[in-house]
Amino acid sequence: MSLQLVLLALITSAFGLIYEKFSDLPTTDFDFIIIGGGTAGNVLANRLTEQPDISVLVIEAGASTADVLVSEVPFFCPQAVPQTPLDWNYTTIPQAGLNNRPISYPRGFGLGGSSAVNFMVYTRGSSQDYDRYAAISGDEGWSWDSLQPYIRRAERFVQPADHHNTTGQFNPEVHGFDGILSITLPGYPRGTDQRVIQTTSDLADEFPFNLDMNSGYQLGVGWMQTTVGNGTRSSSEVSYLGAKYISRPNLHVLIHTHVTRILQSGSNHSKSNGNNTPKFDLVEFTQDSGVTKQTLSPSKEIILSAGSLNTPNILLHSGIGDSDELATVGIESTVHLPDVGKNLTDHPRWVLNWLVTDTDTLENVYFRNETYQEEVLDQWLYNRTGFLSSMPTSQLGWLRVPDGTLAIDPSAGNETAHFELIFSNGIYHAPFPPTGDYFAINTVVLCPLSRGSVTINSTDPLSPPVVDPAFFSNPQDIEVMRQAVAKAQDFVKGPAWDGHIIELVTNTTDDDIRNGITSIYHPLSTASMSPRGADWGVVDPDFVLKGVEGVRIVDASVLPKPPAGHTQAAVYFFAERGADLIKKSWGIPI
Numbered sequence: 001m002s003l004q005l006v007l008l009a010l011i012t013s014a015f016g017l018i019y020e021k022f023s024d025l026p027t028t029d030f031d032f033i034i035i036g037g038g039t040a041g042n043v044l045a046n047r048l049t050e051q052p053d054i055s056v057l058v059i060e061a062g063a064s065t066a067d068v069l070v071s072e073v074p075f076f077c078p079q080a081v082p083q084t085p086l087d088w089n090y091t092t093i094p095q096a097g098l099n100n101r102p103i104s105y106p107r108g109f110g111l112g113g114s115s116a117v118n119f120m121v122y123t124r125g126s127s128q129d130y131d132r133y134a135a136i137s138g139d140e141g142w143s144w145d146s147l148q149p150y151i152r153r154a155e156r157f158v159q160p161a162d163h164h165n166t167t168g169q170f171n172p173e174v175h176g177f178d179g180i181l182s183i184t185l186p187g188y189p190r191g192t193d194q195r196v197i198q199t200t201s202d203l204a205d206e207f208p209f210n211l212d213m214n215s216g217y218q219l220g221v222g223w224m225q226t227t228v229g230n231g232t233r234s235s236s237e238v239s240y241l242g243a244k245y246i247s248r249p250n251l252h253v254l255i256h257t258h259v260t261r262i263l264q265s266g267s268n269h270s271k272s273n274g275n276n277t278p279k280f281d282l283v284e285f286t287q288d289s290g291v292t293k294q295t296l297s298p299s300k301e302i303i304l305s306a307g308s309l310n311t312p313n314i315l316l317h318s319g320i321g322d323s324d325e326l327a328t329v330g331i332e333s334t335v336h337l338p339d340v341g342k343n344l345t346d347h348p349r350w351v352l353n354w355l356v357t358d359t360d361t362l363e364n365v366y367f368r369n370e371t372y373q374e375e376v377l378d379q380w381l382y383n384r385t386g387f388l389s390s391m392p393t394s395q396l397g398w399l400r401v402p403d404g405t406l407a408i409d410p411s412a413g414n415e416t417a418h419f420e421l422i423f424s425n426g427i428y429h430a431p432f433p434p435t436g437d438y439f440a441i442n443t444v445v446l447c448p449l450s451r452g453s454v455t456i457n458s459t460d461p462l463s464p465p466v467v468d469p470a471f472f473s474n475p476q477d478i479e480v481m482r483q484a485v486a487k488a489q490d491f492v493k494g495p496a497w498d499g500h501i502i503e504l505v506t507n508t509t510d511d512d513i514r515n516g517i518t519s520i521y522h523p524l525s526t527a528s529m530s531p532r533g534a535d536w537g538v539v540d541p542d543f544v545l546k547g548v549e550g551v552r553i554v555d556a557s558v559l560p561k562p563p564a565g566h567t568q569a570a571v572y573f574f575a576e577r578g579a580d581l582i583k584k585s586w587g588i589p590i
């Protein structure tokens with residue numbers, strides 16, 4: 001226990017320049033104010049403060065997450081949210097496509113943002129996804145090849161917690177080893193690892209082995225990479241705000257501070273600078289739940305990195321959105337930008353469970369054995385190895401539906417998956433079954449055509465946004481889910497599963513799917529990037545808010561389409577290049 005306290009003290013002291021009170025800030029002069037110390041925000045904070053004469057303030061609603069155990073321990077990730085102190089606690093409106101169920105919609109609250117509560121899966125998507133971003137935005141800089149320097153400089157590929165020989169589990173040629181964000185392979189074996197890998201040779205036509213799903217060519221089944229280093233979550237706080245960065249005198253982080261709006265100091269209704277472009281230069285915020293509000297003005301830019309729900313929320317409360325819709329709510333329009341909050345896109349997820357004969361499962365070994373739980377926590381606290389040092393899942397599969405089975409191919413191209421299979425040696429989400437041993441496959445639709453929205457229904461900026469991912473509003477998405485469910489059932493027909501699988505215990509009618517679907521928490525596209533001068537979209541390819549001076553948006557909201565993968569990697573890459581684009585536009589050396 002004393003070792004634990006010593007470690008805790010070391011960690012806490014390493015994060016010294018985090019201020020809890022506005023009045024404690026040693027200065028109010030900043031070049032940039034970043035709204036949201038989340039995944040993207042901390043990348044920008046780090047890269048912009050590489051130049052000692054550039055000063056940055058990050059404003060974050062929550063607190064540090066770096067020494068919060070449920071965030072740190074990889075195996076605890078399912079406990080980090082929802083409805084915890086690390087969550088914004090959002091819920092969607094009832095989803096017509098899910099038999100009118102509202103669903104829980106967690107977002108990370110605190111430094112690191114969603115990277116501090118997510119499942120740490122590190123998947124870049126396919127090269128075609130990025131080539132499509134380049135095509136949609138009209139900026140070749142977003143193509144896979146052009147992004148390679150940013151992908152490499154973000155990444156620090158490290159040894160897994162158990163230091164096993166990783167030859168044959170990834171391709172070192174496609175990774176970076178000197179970057180900031182730790183990435184690794186599973187560091188503790190799970191009971192079904194060999195069966196999953198064996199199936200890639202037994203059923204190689206259907207489920208080929210892919211040495212590295214992050215190589216640009218993603219199709220097939222392979223080992224999962226995660227944002228973990230030294231057996232510990234590598235959130236954007238742990239990595240990009242790590243000890244050697246947070247100590248920079250030009251970097252300031254103000255926590256417990258909720259940004260309410262951005263405002264114009266000149267005239268609130270525009271045209272202050274002679275070129276008819278309204279300039280937003282004030283950040284309004286509160287530290288006491290709205291009792292008092294303060295403002296700060298950066299000398300260069302405001303950067304919104306509040307994530308795909310809260311970024312549009314702040315914009316709408318600032319009068320930036322569809323002017324008619326804002327009028328209905330009672331908010332005066334400042335800039336008519338109709339696409340703010342539109343096109344919310346997310347990946348629906350379902351899970352199939354099989355009863356199995358083996359007792360080497362997560363349920364039996366861990367969830368039903370308190371002695372073991374204590375033992376492995378002690379080990380993790382001691383040297384960050386063992387059962388808890390890795391995720392509950394170790395392999396992923398990326399597959400396409402057969403040609404001609406969809407009216408529209410929604411993917412970015414013929415080497416981009418339509419759905420994902422996530423294999424796990426047991427059920428790791430509550431409710432835990434009281435008896436039985438299980439194998440589980442999560443099925444995820446990666447290329448949904450359904451589009452929803454983030455809107456507001458109150459003039460109070462502290463009230464939650466109205467979130468509607470509109471799951472299955474386009475009927476093609478449930479068709480892809482049906483095919484994913486069928487494919488998951490094919491997977492366990494391989495000989496590696498003989499004598500292991502007893503039976504599928506999940507019913508698979510459309511109604512079961514609609515009653516069971518949740519999100520895999522990848523909301524995107526609510527402030528979409530579009531070509532400069534386009535009559536749609538919210539930001540230009542350099543993240544500048546359209547029709548406005550002084551504001552950029554750098555977070556998951558700008559991705560115009562979902563990548564065929566978990567979204568954090570793309571957010572890191574966009575933020576890495578975003579930092580360079582911002583520096584270039586201000587003549588700051590890179």
Ligand SMILES: Cc1cc2nc3c(=O)[nH]c(=O)nc-3n(C[C@H](O)[C@H](O)[C@H](O)COP(=O)(O)OP(=O)(O)OC[C@H]3O[C@@H](n4cnc5c(N)ncnc54)[C@H](O)[C@@H]3O)c2cc1C
Nearest residue numbers: 036038039040061113114118119121259307556566567568
């Ligand atoms: C439970 C969960 C599991 C996930 N699993 C994975 C996974 O395994 N792999 C993967 O790749 N992706 C995963 N994701 C998605 C991924 O984490 C996100 O796409 C990504 O982190 C989003 O980054 P962001 O910068 O856009 O927003 P965030 O990282 O959410 O950052 C937004 C920040 O802004 C702050 N903020 C918001 N509003 C305000 C305000 N008004 N004032 C001040 N601060 C504010 C927030 O507190 C937060 O710190 C998961 C997400 C969740 C929630």
Ligand SMILES: *[C@@H]1O[C@H](CO)[C@@H](O)[C@H](O)[C@H]1NC(C)=O
Nearest residue numbers: 083084085086087088089109
């Ligand atoms: C979310 O809910 C938890 C549990 O009730 C609470 O502790 C936390 O403060 C809530 N988060 C926010 C941002 O209010």
Ligand SMILES: *[C@@H]1O[C@H](CO)[C@@H](O)[C@H](O)[C@H]1NC(C)=O
Nearest residue numbers: 159163164165166167168169
């Ligand atoms: C790891 O395994 C590979 C292939 O089996 C082998 O060639 C290599 O020497 C091993 N590396 C180490 C460090 O043992």
Ligand SMILES: *[C@@H]1O[C@H](CO)[C@@H](O)[C@H](O)[C@H]1NC(C)=O
Nearest residue numbers: 263264265266267268269284
């Ligand atoms: C702009 O609006 C803010 C908040 O409503 C107000 O405090 C400020 O005085 C206004 N500024 C001008 C110049 O009207």
Ligand SMILES: *[C@@H]1O[C@H](CO)[C@@H](O)[C@H](O)[C@H]1NC(C)=O
Nearest residue numbers: 364365369370371372373375
């Ligand atoms: C529970 O875990 C302990 C510690 O590893 C082990 O000794 C014991 O056999 C386990 N109990 C069962 C019922 O498996």
Ligand SMILES: *[C@@H]1O[C@H](CO)[C@@H](O)[C@H](O)[C@H]1NC(C)=O
Nearest residue numbers: 161378379380382383384385
């Ligand atoms: C970590 O500690 C465990 C005992 O709790 C020990 O078995 C293991 O070898 C240690 N691992 C390393 C890498 O030190």
Ligand SMILES: *[C@@H]1O[C@H](CO)[C@@H](O)[C@H](O)[C@H]1NC(C)=O
Nearest residue numbers: 007229230231381382383384
């Ligand atoms: C890894 O964690 C251990 C145990 O907490 C710690 O002693 C060690 O310094 C860490 N190593 C790195 C490289 O962070």
Ligand SMILES: *[C@@H]1O[C@H](CO)[C@@H](O)[C@H](O)[C@H]1NC(C)=O
Nearest residue numbers: 217218219400413414415416
């Ligand atoms: C995808 O299409 C390209 C160009 O037609 C072709 O070269 C490639 O082999 C195709 N890939 C697959 C997996 O079919």
Ligand SMILES: *[C@@H]1O[C@H](CO)[C@@H](O)[C@H](O)[C@H]1NC(C)=O
Nearest residue numbers: 091092093457458465466467
């Ligand atoms: C706003 O929408 C939420 C659902 O997201 C609902 O609970 C709330 O009652 C609505 N408030 C108003 C004022 O309509």
Ligand SMILES: *[C@@H]1O[C@H](CO)[C@@H](O)[C@H](O)[C@H]1NC(C)=O
Nearest residue numbers: 504505506507508509512515
């Ligand atoms: C599956 O369907 C059968 C037959 O309708 C029903 O008896 C059973 O309870 C269902 N099981 C689950 C887990 O929903």
Ligand SMILES: *[C@@H]1O[C@H](CO)[C@@H](O)[C@H](O)[C@H]1NC(C)=O
Nearest residue numbers: 339342343451528536537538
């Ligand atoms: C919203 O999605 C529709 C359908 O995919 C598309 O036509 C439109 O351009 C998108 N708009 C934005 C702002 O992303």
